[in-house]
Amino acid sequence: MRHSVAIGLFLLTALVSPWADATAQTAAEWPNKPVRVIVNYPPGGSTDNATRPFTDRLPTALGQQFVIENKGGASGAVGVETGTKAAPDGYTFFVTPVSALTILPNARPTPYDPFKDMVPVTHFTDSTLVVAVHPSVPVTTLPELIAHAKKNPGKVSFGSSGLGTLTQMICEGINLSGGIDMLHVPYRGGAESLADFLAGVTQVFSEGNVLPHVKAGKAKLLAVVDSQRHPDFPNVPMLREIYPELTILNWFAMFAPAGTPDPIVRKLSAAMNKIALMPEVNTHLLKFALRAHAGTPEELTVMLRKDFDLYGKMVRDLKIRMD
Secondary structure, eight states: OHHHHHHHHHHHHHHHHHHHHHHHHHHHHOOSSOEEEEESSOTTSHHHHHHHHHHTTHHHHHSSOEEEEEOOOGGGHHHHHHHHTSOSSSSEEEEEETHHHHTHHHHSOOSSOTTTSEEEEEEEEEEOEEEEEOTTSOOSSHHHHHHHHHHSTTOOEEEESSTTSHHHHHHHHHHHHHTOOOEEEEOSSHHHHHHHHHTTSSSEEOOGGGHHHHHTTSSEEEEEESSSOOTTOTTSOBHHHHOTTOOOOEEEEEEEETTOOHHHHHHHHHHHHHHHTOHHHHHHHHTTTEEEOOOOHHHHHHHHHHHHHHHHHHHHHHTOOOO
């Protein structure tokens, strides 16, 4: 009996060891050709702005080019689906904000399961979202905006990065908490919605890429949507200070298709973390209302589950459906 067990263990070791050696060798040699990083929104929006400082520096860290492929559409779902269906060989990764993995699957069926079809790599950036108004709107505070919207029903609209995004959730939440009915105008991404906002097509905006325009006097900032006040606007309240029930935070994370070798995932995660700690990266990101974050795949797994449940409840409370 002992002889049989020994033979079994020997055979198991013989089978496992070459695989383990091959995996370790693959990780050591990876990457040996350019790596594709799918960003699920068009250029110029917060997701793209958050990712480029990292992909610009990964070639120095890992010795190969990291090429961004912007693949917007369906509120980020197109890019995520493309990423999950790529070969799990370590040469395709994808980046997404929290909404595509936590709001969309709760609001409508998606062609991917955030817990089965992807592997967390790292949560690398956080974003400050906002409540801003066009200069033509005669208000300077959020309560004044609520009063203005009540006096002018049907005349106040807000643009979002798309259906089922946090930028929609912010203004829909204000509609619910403030007892108003601002019109929702969805776009393909934050760059497109910002352009129409600055042109006065919409009156309210909630993505952080508007902050440079606030400083230029092209928009008025009423509230920041974050866990802390913005250092450049210390007198502007957080949304949660006005409506405590609207505790909304936005993060960006990198994932790999399910089945991507863990050593490769961890090698990329470690490289991303080193970049996140570079002072010049944080200085650059702050211009776009972003800040770098270093973390582990395990931490991202926990955060994804927590926010999936949190935003799922908000979707149900706000009755957001996209069927």
